[in-house]
Amino acid sequence: MTVMETTPTRTDLCGAPPHPHRRPEGEDSYTISEVVAFTGLTAHTLRWYERIGLMPHVDRSHTGQRRYSNRDLDWLDLVGKLRLTGMPVADMVRYAELVREGDHTFGDRFELLEATRRDVLTRIAELQDTLAVLDRKISFYADADGARAYEAEKVR
Amino acid sequence: MTVMETTPTRTDLCGAPPHPHRRPEGEDSYTISEVVAFTGLTAHTLRWYERIGLMPHVDRSHTGQRRYSNRDLDWLDLVGKLRLTGMPVADMVRYAELVREGDHTFGDRFELLEATRRDVLTRIAELQDTLAVLDRKISFYADADGARAYEAEKVR
DNA sequence: TATGGCCTTGGAGTGCACTCCAAGCAAGCG
């Protein structure tokens, strides 16, 4: 990848209101510690992501230090979101590989995204189910005196 | 895609048996392998839960084998749900300890449940955010031929 | 010139949540 960006702004769809700390295209060259500050990841983790093939080739300064671009930050945003879904890092690496391999992996990538989407829907449903259980327990506790609170432990 | 609209049939307050495999009170004595079949956990994990204090004292047969009750199954259901929220096992152990300690931990338990509830809401929000990103990417892929699909990698 | 800060590397270590192992006991069956 690393093809030159042509879109003048990424705030294209859905009015993405995203990242106040970003510099405009052409000046988007962030040190690792800046990226640490932006993403909440550690420098260790950023270097590790690169080692395992989860980052798409980060630029270097003339002294060999990493210089991250806005594109890299975008990618890390996506990775962060996928991480929240519980997707294993290995699967994200697989996706990164597909992107690196070029257009002919289009179908695979599409499938991977759709499978992930289904997983996310399932997880949301599970969490809503859990929420219902919690709410039921909480209302027992809220209504009850001590003795009844103990009873609350008996119901699912 | 496994549509799981929240079924209203789960509003079982101290009543309807939600688990077809359960036996009535008084005959609720399950071997570890039955519990494995019901919960999807392994026997190893069940024993490990007990060792770390996550199970509230499981009965034994005259030969020393574990005999789980409906209450134990209820507890495992709760544990399973909490596990789905990403709650660390150590926190669940803490909750189990509070229950064992009796009524005077009422307040602590209530707080723990409410904190968990807030976490779950946060997680659901995060997942919905992720879902929006995925949907956006997927629609790029769905609309696009190969060349455009490549472009889709450029947007957050 | 030296001090401190930020960065680099490969490899080793950590914490969590299991997961498995070896050795052994008890019950049921032919």
Next chain:
DNA sequence: CGCTTGCTTGGAGTGCACTCCAAGGCCATA
């Protein structure tokens, strides 16, 4: 009786996702 099946135990091992370490390079300020 031996065989199989199912269960028991403490402790060791596994896989994942980091997390840290030691040793050193670069460079701006004092």
